[in-house]
């Protein structure tokens with residue numbers, strides 16, 4: 117837990133050094149995203165009859181700061197509904213934020229115009245969890261992969277076939293299958309189609325949203341190896357969203373942990389797994405089943421995950437936190453630096 | 469009422485599956501979904517049944533419940549429940565066993581729950597379906613069962629409808645229903661796969677306590693080796709419709725005998741050095757419609773040799789350790 121331990125670990129293992137001062141490739145400043153949960157018929161009727169029913173607001177993402185530097189792999193973890201996908205879609209530029217700023221190479225994307233805006237968006241691509249739902253079932257693989265590059269002038273009609281072949285080969289697919297439709301492929305192959313499609317527009321930054329969650333372990337290993345190879349070959353930067361801490365530990369340089377719309381902790385990967393600060397991170401790590409465990413008593417975090425429609429006041433984690441005290445119930449803890457590169461949002465850090 | 473645990477059968481394991489075969493007779497051909505599955509579960513023990521998607525885990529579970537629908541049919545082998553073959557039971561007897569002595573928990577709890585009925589209505593009905601007890605007694609049983617799976621204020625919760633519960637709570641209610649008759653065997657098919665880790669941890673802890681205290685035997689079906697590592701006593705690994713390895717969970721995970729188990733464990737990220745390429749099994753699972761001749765793992769196996777053209781039997785290479793392979797990793801066990 118000491119600082120020296122942390123430094124020696126990050127020096128021993130991190131293959132790259134990222135300085136705090138360089139301009140991040142992607143930066144979010146106090147980004148929030150709200151969704152209005154529409155009233156159903158029963159609620160509308162009740163309101164017409166005079167009941168005090170209001171449209172409920174979900175704070176899917178609540179004042180999040182995030183920096184991803186060029187060449188880095190940042191893991192984003194948290195439980196279902198905590199806002200990972202929403203944050204990922206904002207970062208990828210396919211969902212507008214309600215508040216806050218998104219910067220691409222230091223420039224606010226809302227100020228980018230015309231060609232620059234278009235290219236900025238193409239450079240950020242997203243790969244989804246369900247490779248089937250995200251592929252048009254009526255399109256052949258060649259068109260799924262080659263359509264966007266053609267539209268954006270990355271290839272021509274004349275070179276289309278060679279271009280598609282190259283993209284497929286890079287994702288580990290046999291180009292001989294390019295006339296086929298998505299349903300004619302296995303889950304792992306479909307995920308490769310999604311990867312080929314994303315890479316075909318020459319992105320620099322990839323958001324992977326649970327990209328291996330639906331795959332069996334042996335296929336998962338093949339796809340994760342492909343991600344790591346592509347990172348080296350193409351100098352890619354990743355935001356890697358996953359609920360699987362083993363996967364995140366294996367390939368991330370840094371890990372960001374979310375709970376109910378907020379970032380609660382952020383640190384270099386070794387640090388998270390050896391010296392997590394936030395009580396939620398600690399509980400999460402204790403709950404993860406590990407293949408090395410034998411007939412052990414499962415560590416348990418008490419209580420349910422609260423509804424994001426009605427999150428607890430103060431620190432969102434307080435009803436489940438073993439260390440909660442009065443202040444936690446009223447005051448939102450700020451995310452602040454507690455060690456070099458490690459930030460945590462917990463009032464316990466003020467006591468020391 | 470519960471009459472099955474007699475002195476004569478008490479010595480037999482709760483469940484013994486021998487050479488089970490369940491095939492689906494489809495228009496495209498015969499799908500050999502389960503083609504040679506054998507394992508044993510003792511009283512109060514948890515067996516983890518693992519394998520990749522499509523390897524036949526669910527069909528095995530449904531076969532034990534005798535719930536396989538056409539075009540599927542059990543075509544071979546035997547399923548001994550407390551020493552007696554389920555094949556000899558009438559449908560009437562099976563209905564009596566199901567939900568009473570043998571219960572199933574599904575991945576989707578709504579397979580068990582009725583969305584339009586209150587929880588107490590459903591649970592009381594379930595109790596009274598198999599036993600003549602008063603409503604008050606049935607309600608007390610329901611309350612105890614909810615308490616046992618860690619649902620706070622069970623009295624209030626009994627009055628709720630399924631949609632008023634979160635996914636994790638619903639799964640707990642489904643487990644509580646499975647427990648109502650203190651069954652001798654529970655078949656659980658991926659019941660925590662869709663849940664978050666903190667909720668999964670809570671449920672696994674309850675399940676573990678339960679088997680130890682009530683003597684219920686559990687078949688826990690999952691593709692997650694890490695869950696099995698912490699929960700199960702024994703493990704059975706399936707590949708392409710067959711059990712390829714069986715043994716004590718610690719021994720199998722530490723020193724797998726079968727090359728497929730070996731590859732599977734090797735590809736888990738935590739078994740690899742951080743940042744380095746993961747060890748991977750090349751190729752893909754074969755289609756169950758036309759399996760290759762001989763060992764089904766042959767095309768992907770690094771140890772395959774000429775004799776693998778003959779299908780290996782599930783052989784006891786070591787005491788209590790079975791593997792379906794001509795060239796198991798015995799040298800690694802010896803080196804340990």
Ligand SMILES: Nc1ncnc2c1ncn2[C@@H]1O[C@H](COP(=O)(O)OP(=O)(O)OP(=O)(O)O)[C@@H](O)[C@H]1O
Nearest residue numbers: 151152174176195196197198199200201202203424
């Ligand atoms: N279009 C939408 N309309 C209304 N609510 C939404 C919408 N999209 C997301 N939400 C809500 O925002 C919250 C965060 O959702 P999000 O999909 O980002 O979660 P997640 O962390 O990706 O979860 P999972 O691990 O299940 O994928 C949830 O409460 C979700 O129900």
Ligand SMILES: Nc1ncnc2c1ncn2[C@@H]1O[C@H](COP(=O)(O)OP(=O)(O)O)[C@@H](O)[C@H]1O
Nearest residue numbers: 492499501520521522523524525526527528756
């Ligand atoms: N009703 C059915 N008709 C035809 N094939 C089926 C049917 N149900 C299952 N199968 C096949 O049986 C095999 C095993 O399926 P299953 O037991 O569900 O696998 P698992 O649970 O291990 O993922 C698969 O190839 C599946 O497609």
Ligand code: SF4
Nearest residue numbers: 431434437444462463
């Ligand atoms: S702020 Fe309070 S409730 Fe929140 S994690 Fe820290 S101690 Fe627990």
Ligand code: SF4
Nearest residue numbers: 763766769776793794
């Ligand atoms: S029998 Fe042969 S092919 Fe099959 S797993 Fe063993 S060594 Fe490999």
Ligand SMILES: [Mg+2]
Nearest residue numbers: 200201202325
């Ligand atoms: Mg998501």
Ligand SMILES: [Mg+2]
Nearest residue numbers: 525526527657
């Ligand atoms: Mg299944």
